[in-house]
Amino acid sequence: MNGADALVKCLTEEGVDTVFGYPGVAICPFYNSILDSDIRTVLIRTEQNAAHAASGMARMTGKPGVCAVTSGPGATNVITGIATAFADSIPLVCITGQVSTNLIGCDVFQEADITGAVESFVKYSYLVKDVNDIPRIVKEAFHIANTGRKGPVLIDVPIDVQNATIRNFKYPEEVKLRTYKPTVKGNMAQIKKVLAEFSKAKKPIICAGGGVLLSEAQFEIRKFAEKYNIPVVSTMMGIGVMPTEHPMYFGMVGNNGKPYANKAMNESDLLIMVGARVADRAVNQPDLITKGKVLVHIDVDPAEIGKNVGPHIPIVGDCKSIFEDINGSEFECNDFKAWIDELNTYKKDLAVVRKPNPKYVDPAAFIDMLSKNMKDDAVYVADVGQNQIWSCSYHIVKDGRFMTSGGMGTMGYSIPAAMGVKCACPDKQVVAVCGDGAFQMSMCELATMRQHDINVKIIVLTNNYLGMVREYQHYTYKDAYSVVDLSGNPDLEKLSSAYDMKFLRLKDMKDAEKVIKEFLKKDESALLECLIDPMDTVK
Amino acid sequence: MKKKVFQLLVDNTPGVLSRISGLFTRRGYNIESITAGQTADPKYTRITIVTSGEDDVLIQIRKQVEKLVDVRDVKELKPDDSVFSELALIKVRADISSRQNVISLSEIFKATIEDVSPESLIIEMTGSSQKIDAFLALLEGYEILELARTGIAGLGRGIENVTFLD
Incomplete structure (x- = not known):
C-alpha cells in the first residue's frame, strides 16, 4: 500500500462518495488509486469550480466536501474556491499534489508553495512529509474542517510521499489534537x-x-x-x-x-x-x-x-x-x-414597489413565479451581482435551501455549487440563477454536467452588462460606464445546443409561467435565458 | 495605544511561527517584538509577543491567536506579575582612547564585553528593555556600528499561572 492508496482509503473511511477535481502529474498516484475505490470522481473544467462544487456538496450533506487537484497552477487556481468557502465557513478538504519532497524550494516545473499561499484562507493546512502521517493528518483535517467554526483545510501531498510505501495502515478512531478544542455547549x-x-x-x-x-x-x-x-x-x-x-x-x-x-x-x-x-x-x-x-x-x-x-x-x-x-x-x-x-x-x-419595464422580463416577478413553481424542497443557488440581490429579495424558500457566496461574493459560484448540490442529492430539483457575466465565468462546466449527467437547471438573467457594477457606476459616476459592457456575449441557444442542453428563452413576462413550467418539468439539465432591462436596478 | 505582552504555548509544528506572524500581518496588528523557543517539552514552543493597540484590538488579538489550531494556551503577562528579560549585543566603535570609557559604562550596567578588536567592542547585556534603552541612550556619544536585540522573553511569577501540559 502506498501513500496514494492510503489517502483514498482514508477518504473511504470518512464516507466520502464524490471527489471533484482535475488531475496533473503531481496528483496522478492519487487518481490512480481512486480507480480501485467506490468513490465517484467528477472532472471539473477548472480547479476553482472543484472547490465550489465541493462547497455545494458540503452545504447539502453537512460533511466536508472534497476536491483534489494537481500542484502549481492546479493548486493556485483552487485558491479562490477555498477563499470563498472560508468566507462562508463551509467545510472542505482540499488535496493538492506537490512536487517531490527533495525538489521543494527549487522552483521546479509546476511547483507552488500552496500551503504558504492559502495560509490566510484556510482553517488549517498540512504539507505531508512522511507517508506514515497520512492517516492521522486526514483524520485531523476532516475533524478540523467540520467542527467549531467550519472551514476549508488543505492537505498538500508531494508525489514521492504518494508513491512511498506505508507501513501498517490504520485509520485512527479519534483525533488527538492537543491544541484544538472548540466549545460546543453554551454556558x-x-x-x-x-x-x-x-x-x-x-x-x-x-x-x-x-x-x-x-x-x-x-x-x-x-x-x-x-x-x-x-x-x-x-x-x-x-x-x-x-x-x-x-x-x-x-x-x-x-x-x-x-x-x-x-x-x-x-x-x-x-x-x-x-x-x-x-x-x-x-x-x-x-x-x-x-x-x-x-x-x-x-x-x-x-x-x-x-x-x-x-x-x-x-x-x-x-x-x-x-x-x-x-x-x-x-x-x-x-x-x-x-x-x-x-x-x-x-x-x-415599507414594501418595495418596483416599476418594471414591460418590454423585458421583470426579475422580481420572474423569481417570485419561479419559486412558486419550484418543488417545495428544491435548492436555489444564486450567483453574485444583481441576480443575487433579486434572488435574496424575491425567492420564496419553502422546505428547500438557498445558497450563495455571501462573504466573498465570488462570481461564477452558482453553477459549480449547484452541481455539487445535485451530486449530493440527485433527487432534488436544483436551480442555479446567474447573470450573463457570472455565467461566462463558469460556462465551461456545461461539459461537466453533460459528461457526468448532473442535471442542474440554469437560469441566466441577460442584460449584456455587469449589472451590479453598472448600477454602481450609474449612482457613483453618473452613468460614466467603464468596462461593464458585455456585448460579445455568445448566443446561448447555440451554446446550449453545442452541449445538447435544452434551451428556453423568455423575452418578457407574457408566457413566463408556461415557459417556467416547461423548464422545470423534467429532471434534465436545461438553460433558461431571461432578457432583462439593462437599466434595471436593485435599489 | 496600550502595550501588552502575550505568552503563547504552541504546538511545535513546521510553519507555526509563520502562521502566527501571518495572522498579525493580515489583520493589521502590531508586533513590537516576537521571540520563540522550545519549552522543556520539545513538543511545544513558547512565544512571547509584545504588541500594542487599543483595548478592543488587543481583545481581538488574543481571540484570533487563541483560534489558531496550533495554539494551546495564551496568557497575558502583566508587568507586575511577570519577569521579562531581553538580550542585546552592541558593537561600538572604540579605539584605544575611548575603550576604557565604554568598558566603565558597561560595568555600571553589569554588561559584559564579549569581543575586543583594535577599533571596536561587542557588549552583551541582558535585562529589561528599559534598562537596555537607558544604556543605549548613554552610548549616544559613541558610534554604534551594529545592534542586535532579541526582544523580550517572559514568564509569569510563581506557580499559580503555570500551564501544565500533557
Whole structure:
C-alpha cells in the first residue's frame, strides 16, 4: 500500500462518495488509486469550480466536501474556491499534489508553495512529509474542517510521499489534537441571563445567520420562534432558516435587505444575533443594534463576538446545542402580539414597489413565479451581482435551501455549487440563477454536467452588462460606464445546443409561467435565458 | 495605544511561527517584538509577543491567536506579575582612547564585553528593555556600528499561572 492508496482509503473511511477535481502529474498516484475505490470522481473544467462544487456538496450533506487537484497552477487556481468557502465557513478538504519532497524550494516545473499561499484562507493546512502521517493528518483535517467554526483545510501531498510505501495502515478512531478544542455547549449561566431578558422584553427579535444552517439549528430556532411568538430576520447567509412565508419571518436585513427587516431589528429591545458575524453588509451601523436594546450574540467562534459590535450577553457555542438548551428551559415571557402587529404594519408600509419595464422580463416577478413553481424542497443557488440581490429579495424558500457566496461574493459560484448540490442529492430539483457575466465565468462546466449527467437547471438573467457594477457606476459616476459592457456575449441557444442542453428563452413576462413550467418539468439539465432591462436596478 | 505582552504555548509544528506572524500581518496588528523557543517539552514552543493597540484590538488579538489550531494556551503577562528579560549585543566603535570609557559604562550596567578588536567592542547585556534603552541612550556619544536585540522573553511569577501540559 502506498501513500496514494492510503489517502483514498482514508477518504473511504470518512464516507466520502464524490471527489471533484482535475488531475496533473503531481496528483496522478492519487487518481490512480481512486480507480480501485467506490468513490465517484467528477472532472471539473477548472480547479476553482472543484472547490465550489465541493462547497455545494458540503452545504447539502453537512460533511466536508472534497476536491483534489494537481500542484502549481492546479493548486493556485483552487485558491479562490477555498477563499470563498472560508468566507462562508463551509467545510472542505482540499488535496493538492506537490512536487517531490527533495525538489521543494527549487522552483521546479509546476511547483507552488500552496500551503504558504492559502495560509490566510484556510482553517488549517498540512504539507505531508512522511507517508506514515497520512492517516492521522486526514483524520485531523476532516475533524478540523467540520467542527467549531467550519472551514476549508488543505492537505498538500508531494508525489514521492504518494508513491512511498506505508507501513501498517490504520485509520485512527479519534483525533488527538492537543491544541484544538472548540466549545460546543453554551454556558448555562449565560443562557439563563438571556431567558431573564426574554421575560422583560417587549420587542424581542432573532437575527439568524449562516451559522444556524451550518449547525442545523434552524429547526430548534423555528420551534422557539413559534412557541413564544418571536419574530426572526436573517442575514443573506441565513436565508432559509425560516420559510420565507412563515408568519414569524420578517425578511433579510442589510443594505440590500428588506427595509422592514432593518427597521424591525433597529426597533427591537432584545436582539439575539445567532450564527452571524455582524458584518458590514448586514449591519452597516453597528451602534444602531446596541442602542436602547439588549444585544445577545451567539456564535461558535469566540473571535466573532465583539469583533464588530460589543454584545451585552455573549454566548460561545454551537447554535443548535444552545437553542436545544433554550428550548429545554422554562421561562415566562410577555405576549408579543402588539410587536408582531407593529412588524406586520412595517412590512406593509415599507414594501418595495418596483416599476418594471414591460418590454423585458421583470426579475422580481420572474423569481417570485419561479419559486412558486419550484418543488417545495428544491435548492436555489444564486450567483453574485444583481441576480443575487433579486434572488435574496424575491425567492420564496419553502422546505428547500438557498445558497450563495455571501462573504466573498465570488462570481461564477452558482453553477459549480449547484452541481455539487445535485451530486449530493440527485433527487432534488436544483436551480442555479446567474447573470450573463457570472455565467461566462463558469460556462465551461456545461461539459461537466453533460459528461457526468448532473442535471442542474440554469437560469441566466441577460442584460449584456455587469449589472451590479453598472448600477454602481450609474449612482457613483453618473452613468460614466467603464468596462461593464458585455456585448460579445455568445448566443446561448447555440451554446446550449453545442452541449445538447435544452434551451428556453423568455423575452418578457407574457408566457413566463408556461415557459417556467416547461423548464422545470423534467429532471434534465436545461438553460433558461431571461432578457432583462439593462437599466434595471436593485435599489 | 496600550502595550501588552502575550505568552503563547504552541504546538511545535513546521510553519507555526509563520502562521502566527501571518495572522498579525493580515489583520493589521502590531508586533513590537516576537521571540520563540522550545519549552522543556520539545513538543511545544513558547512565544512571547509584545504588541500594542487599543483595548478592543488587543481583545481581538488574543481571540484570533487563541483560534489558531496550533495554539494551546495564551496568557497575558502583566508587568507586575511577570519577569521579562531581553538580550542585546552592541558593537561600538572604540579605539584605544575611548575603550576604557565604554568598558566603565558597561560595568555600571553589569554588561559584559564579549569581543575586543583594535577599533571596536561587542557588549552583551541582558535585562529589561528599559534598562537596555537607558544604556543605549548613554552610548549616544559613541558610534554604534551594529545592534542586535532579541526582544523580550517572559514568564509569569510563581506557580499559580503555570500551564501544565500533557
